[in-house]
Amino acid sequence: MTSIREKGYHHWEGQFLDNPRPFWPISRTGVKLAFGRKHFKLGYTFSFLPAMIYAVIIYISERLEDFKFIAQGGDKLLQVNPNFFKSYLTLDLLYFAILILMSIGGAGLLADDFRHKAVQLYFARPLTKADYLLGKAGVIIFFVGTLTLVPAVLLYILKLLFAGSFAFFLEYPWLILSILAFSLLVILFFTAFILLTSSLSNNRNYVISIIFGVYFFSEILRGISFTIFRSPLSALFSISANLKQVAAGFFQVKPPYNYPWYLSFLLVSLFCFLAYLIVKHKVRGVEVIK
Amino acid sequence: MTAIIEARNLSRWYGNVLGISEINLEINPGITALLGPNGAGKSTFMKILTGQLKANIGEARIFGEKVWNNRRIFSRLGFCPEDDAFYEELSGLEFLSGLLSLYGFNQAECSRKARQALDLVELADVADRQVRSYSRGMRQRIKLAQAIAHDPEVLILDEPLSGLDPLSKRHIIKLIKEFKNAGKTIVISSHILPEVEALTSEIILIHQGKIIARGDIYFIRDLIDTHPHMIRIKSPQFRQLATTMAGEDYLLKMAFEPEDQAVIFETHDRDRFFNRLNELLLSSPLAIDEITSPDDNLQAVFDYLVGK
Numbered sequence: 001m002t003s004i005r006e007k008g009y010h011h012w013e014g015q016f017l018d019n020p021r022p023f024w025p026i027s028r029t030g031v032k033l034a035f036g037r038k039h040f041k042l043g044y045t046f047s048f049l050p051a052m053i054y055a056v057i058i059y060i061s062e063r064l065e066d067f068k069f070i071a072q073g074g075d076k077l078l079q080v081n082p083n084f085f086k087s088y089l090t091l092d093l094l095y096f097a098i099l100i101l102m103s104i105g106g107a108g109l110l111a112d113d114f115r116h117k118a119v120q121l122y123f124a125r126p127l128t129k130a131d132y133l134l135g136k137a138g139v140i141i142f143f144v145g146t147l148t149l150v151p152a153v154l155l156y157i158l159k160l161l162f163a164g165s166f167a168f169f170l171e172y173p174w175l176i177l178s179i180l181a182f183s184l185l186v187i188l189f190f191t192a193f194i195l196l197t198s199s200l201s202n203n204r205n206y207v208i209s210i211i212f213g214v215y216f217f218s219e220i221l222r223g224i225s226f227t228i229f230r231s232p233l234s235a236l237f238s239i240s241a242n243l244k245q246v247a248a249g250f251f252q253v254k255p256p257y258n259y260p261w262y263l264s265f266l267l268v269s270l271f272c273f274l275a276y277l278i279v280k281h282k283v284r285g286v287e288v289i290k
Numbered sequence: 291m292t293a294i295i296e297a298r299n300l301s302r303w304y305g306n307v308l309g310i311s312e313i314n315l316e317i318n319p320g321i322t323a324l325l326g327p328n329g330a331g332k333s334t335f336m337k338i339l340t341g342q343l344k345a346n347i348g349e350a351r352i353f354g355e356k357v358w359n360n361r362r363i364f365s366r367l368g369f370c371p372e373d374d375a376f377y378e379e380l381s382g383l384e385f386l387s388g389l390l391s392l393y394g395f396n397q398a399e400c401s402r403k404a405r406q407a408l409d410l411v412e413l414a415d416v417a418d419r420q421v422r423s424y425s426r427g428m429r430q431r432i433k434l435a436q437a438i439a440h441d442p443e444v445l446i447l448d449e450p451l452s453g454l455d456p457l458s459k460r461h462i463i464k465l466i467k468e469f470k471n472a473g474k475t476i477v478i479s480s481h482i483l484p485e486v487e488a489l490t491s492e493i494i495l496i497h498q499g500k501i502i503a504r505g506d507i508y509f510i511r512d513l514i515d516t517h518p519h520m521i522r523i524k525s526p527q528f529r530q531l532a533t534t535m536a537g538e539d540y541l542l543k544m545a546f547e548p549e550d551q552a553v554i555f556e557t558h559d560r561d562r563f564f565n566r567l568n569e570l571l572l573s574s575p576l577a578i579d580e581i582t583s584p585d586d587n588l589q590a591v592f593d594y595l596v597g598k
Contacts, residue, residue, distance in 0.1 A: 022392060025392050026392075028391075029380075033377065033379055033380070036379060112377070116374065116376055116378070117371065117373040117374070118375045118376065118377065120337070120340075120342055120369070121371065121375045121436065122392070123341060123342045124340040124341065124342065124364060124367065124368075124369035124446075125361075125364050125389065125392045125393065126364045126365050126392065126393060126394075127364075128359075128361055
């Protein structure tokens with residue numbers, strides 16, 4: 001005999017909400033958490049120092065007559081041209097600042113979720129893996145973007161404002177596009193790099209060592225390779241050298257290394273693509289036991 | 291009426307390890323308990339239901355819709371995972387609000403719903419404290435809060451009572467029963483029979499990835515009562531107790547643990563055994579320090595059901 005079981009019945013009174021930006025709350029939380037970390041605000045503020053120095057340079061370059069005592073023999077340094085913007089966007093100090101900030105606020109983006117097994121909370125909600133990754137990427141995009149794209153565009157506008165004419169724009173009409181394109185590439189690269197390293201461990205300290213280890217080891221590898229082979233292609237081993245080489249192509253200036261810039265561009269693009277594949281594979285709602 | 295949750299030939303394995311195998315079932319509104327020892331496949335089944343794992347074979351449906359890659363369905367579903375899954379740096383309120391915003395609620399709505407959920411699980415007074423400072427029981431309750439905050443129609447609760455003190459356990463059981471009375475469909479997993487008994491009579495026994503029994507809990511209780519049962523009694527007069535009980539026909543075996551001053555009885559009629567023990571305690575000055583049942587667990591029932 002089958003026993004009688006209690007059954008309930010009701011009409012669901014909830015509603016389906018159309019959420020056009022499901023990734024946004026993840027990015028917002030990530031940015032908020034980063035700002036909450038020790039020393040982050042201070043580091044973030046100091047990271048704008050190069051941009052401020054470049055802004056001063058623009059100002060001085062437009063008032064050379066007033067600043068003759070400073071500019072003595074430094075006219076070349078004070079020239080605002082595509083190379084000026086390229087040098088800002090490939091500044092080693094800027095990249096170092098990005099690495100420091102991202103090691104504080106970005107290393108744990110995926111690693112912490114893995115450690116706390118929080119991914120399952122996301123995937124049990126109306127959120128796809130792409131939304132989740134975009135949300136995490138948004139945190140890096142925000143910080144790297146505010147240190148590269150935003151200051152570079154502001155510096156460009158500042159140049160136009162201080163010049164008081166469109167002569168600069170007419171001389172280099174493509175420059176703003178180069179600034180936008182290269183900044184986006186830098187953002188894309190650092191997003192891929194940080195997310196990839198963050199997905200490799202569930203220990204943020206380990207991730208931080210990978211971030212710095214890979215970055216500086218790539219420099220060491222370039223040095224060793226160049227010492228042995230004396231080939232400019234050794235620069236392909238270095239992260240910053242590749243970005244500088246690509247920048248030269250984007251800003252139409254002489255490349256620092258004697259090989260076509262698009263080789264570095266292909267390498268950076270390939271790295272970003274592979275990083276995406278690995279991160280996508282690593283992010284799962286559950287721990288897979290094998 | 292179609293079932294709220296349906297599983298058809300659901301199978302999932304991890305490499306060579308079997309998670310679940312050919313699960314076929316329908317779950318209707320009310321509380322359904324998945325019972326099984328650790329590693330039985332309960333969590334795998336729940337993770338397929340919550341869209342985190344794809345079944346290798348078969349499919350799971352909720353409200354008649356496929357679960358895998360159907361994010362729409364998750365607005366009507368709440369999941370409480372077994373593991374701790376938090377952002378320790380956030381306060382309880384921020385944690386819930388952040389998760390609620392993933393459903394598309396605005397800030398005010400998120401905050402209101404989060405406070406409501408925290409109130410339901412009696413964490414309102416610690417809403418602004420960081421999650422890292424929460425006790426084990428509080429963590430368990432905030433996990434439940436995140437599952438119910440958006441008022442889902444289906445609740446999937448993976449071991450929601452583990453780690454709770456008796457008072458919190460009673461409160462959560464009451465809360466889950468209220469959800470049931472509100473007409474929700476609740477699937478709850480546990481490996482502790484008395485916990486499940488307090489919640490529902492509708493159970494599914496899962497073992498080694500397969501459903502081995504489904505139905506009324508009293509049927510399972512009967513199985514427990516008819517198969518040989520071990521009772522361990524710790525007493526300074528353990529030998530005297532053994533001598534007195536030795537003549538009872540429902541006793542099958544006795545074993546001594548002199549170092550612990552304990553005796554283990556094996557009986558096939560637990561009720562008669564305990565009645566006799568009560569009589570003895572009332573009529574003689576026997577002191578008893580502890581009574582435990584080493585095999586009063588599901589594993590014993592599963593072993594019995596699978597004929598080990």
